[in-house]
Amino acid sequence: MLFFTGTSISNLSHAKTLKVCYDQWAPMTIFPSEASNERGVVIDMLAQIYSSKNYKIEYYEVPLARGLDMVAEGLCDMLPEYLFSKQAEKNFVYANQATFSYLTAFVVRRDDPWRYNGIESIKGKRIATGPGWDYSSMSVSYQNYIDEPKNSNLIEVVAGNNDVVKRIFLMMSENRVDLYADNELVLQHMLNKLNLHDKLKIVRPGLEKKLLEIPIFSKKMPTKRRQELIKIWNEGRLSIKGDKEAMLFKKYKVTL
Structure with missing residues (x-):
């Protein structure tokens, strides 16, 4: 009984930890430093969404190419912003709700x-x-x-x-x-x-189309867990609109 109870607790603990890989792309995603512990607009938004569901977040600050590899390998559960590409669908599952669509x-x-x-x-x-x-x-x-x-x-x-x-x-x-x-x-x-x-x-003008950035999730995790994480993101992102978005941008002194 103790063995099975211990295993269940361990699995529950793992299920409530979200491993996030991200690269430096200020002000959207920022590596903390001695001068500031800020992580950027997108990471602040992600933290609000998953913390409200009692997830503990572990951050891995890495270059983009390494972050993509780590998500593909299952070392990270997700990366919060990546452009949509048919090629990338082979290694990742995209959320339905984008982070932002940028000019x-x-x-x-x-x-x-x-x-x-x-x-x-x-x-x-x-x-x-x-x-x-x-x-x-x-x-x-x-x-x-x-x-x-x-x-x-x-x-x-x-x-x-x-x-x-x-x-x-x-x-x-x-x-x-x-x-x-x-x-x-x-x-x-x-x-x-x-x-x-x-x-x-x-x-301006910039390139012909806007840059659509969408969170990607690892295919290495169990399907049920991945679906739960994507559902939390989709619902949470929809809830952060208007004034809530504006407050995040104001904090970093930029306007969308």
Whole structure:
């Protein structure tokens, strides 16, 4: 009897722990530091949703590529934001409710009159991106241009364990790359954080479609547990709208 009781308690404890992998994508997802314990808009929202259902959350701060591997391997239960892709469906299960749908924009040097006007407008420009980053849901032609081997000398893939976006901004201010596309909120946040308004600027329009980010859940966990976690997310995300959303963004000094 003690054995079975102990096993049941252990399983219950495991069921109420949510392992979350996420990468640095401020202000949406942030790695805590000595200066601040803030984790970002999306992580704050996720914590509200699952804590209300008595889940304890364990965070694993890793680069995106590693986070995807850890979810696929079952080392993490979920990753809170990933773009939708048919290819990714082989390894993950998507929630029904997205985190957010983001407008995109570009950042360029302040003295550069460049504006995005389709693929012809980016030819000859040095473009920054990250390892494994996929823009196809926003613009298939932009992703194809980045993937084309003959353009590789103009594509700067910036890797690292910490804030890749910060490194890209600094590289651009040093004239090492020419442009970078991302979620407009991320660009706003980094420009303010680094105080580079005198060197860089955000330009619109961005890519053709919005960036839709959706939580992904591991296929390695039992189906019933995964369905429960997805149901909690879907219902919780629907409940955080309007003023509740606005309060989260206000905390990080950005507006959707």
